[in-house]
Amino acid sequence: MRKIIVTGAAGFIGFHLARTLLNRGEQVIGIDNLNDYYSVQLKRDRLKQLDGAAGFQFLQLDIAQRDELESALAEVQPSRVVHLAAxxxxxxxxxNPQAYIDSNLVGFGNILEYCRQHAVGHLLYASSSSVYGTSQIQPLSTEQNVDHPISLYAATKKANELMAHTYSHLYGLPTTGLRFFTVYGPWGRPDMALYLFTKAIFEECPIDVFNFGKMRRDFTYIDDIVEALVRLVDTLPTPDPDFDPLHPTPDRSQCPYRVYNIGNNQPEELGRFIEVLEQCIGRTAVKNYRELQPGDVLETYADTSQLESVIDFRPSTPIETGIQKFVDWYRAYHLTC
Incomplete structure (x- = not known):
């Protein structure tokens, strides 16, 4: 079995990816610090789904602590690292800007250095659709400029792409950045809109609907995200023979470096998203309409043509299907005695 490190293994995407890789017969070393940004119990319950699986090992450690990271992984010798911790x-x-500097910048630097020192064959890492900032160019393409983030979170993700490029250029480390678009599904994060709305509706509490429900998001179902990740694990980036230094784009280079959008390519208005959720639950939400919050963008819409051309796959799960699966999981996890 190959050894694949998955950081953020107790997180939403990391858990689903680790489970899929294990089912494929891979050996997974999962890393997570189990911080309390949201429910630690939910993270532990995700890990319980992986306990006992052949080939799974879990390490609780903080990637921002370089000595701790190196000591724990010195003898692992992974062929791949999928970095989802952030x-x-x-x-x-x-x-809380300092948390982002520690985890997303210092921590990512430590992961890059570990991959360099241990000759890892491919590093895949989570970027974000937030790097596009307030761009009005829709759909959002990996070929467009992303130099104007509007939150520190977005800035750290853009910085990760730049840091990865440097390691690809200087040390030949193959790196692939993944700009995720509003991922949702079973075992999701409690701070995300779908989880918050579902909890509130079941508890008969009002929900806050920002920008009066007029935002559009490219909601992407977790199974589609994992399918793309699994296909990309063995899709090593190579230098682009057509790269033009006079007209460079941010998503490729003269070194083994690529960046892809992973989105549903089908943006939905927040108001419609809530309507579907109400139908799946069978209740109507009490809505508090709010102004747009600082750091939020009006629309995300992924151009996934580059991803499709490389792995012959495009996320396509409709929200009617994905939300129903989430609601079914929520009922089983939270409401079944």
């Missing part, structure tokens, strides 16, 4: 959340970054 301090998440745009709004949280407005009041």
């Amino acid at each position: 301090q998440a959340g745009v709004r949280y970054s407005l009041t």
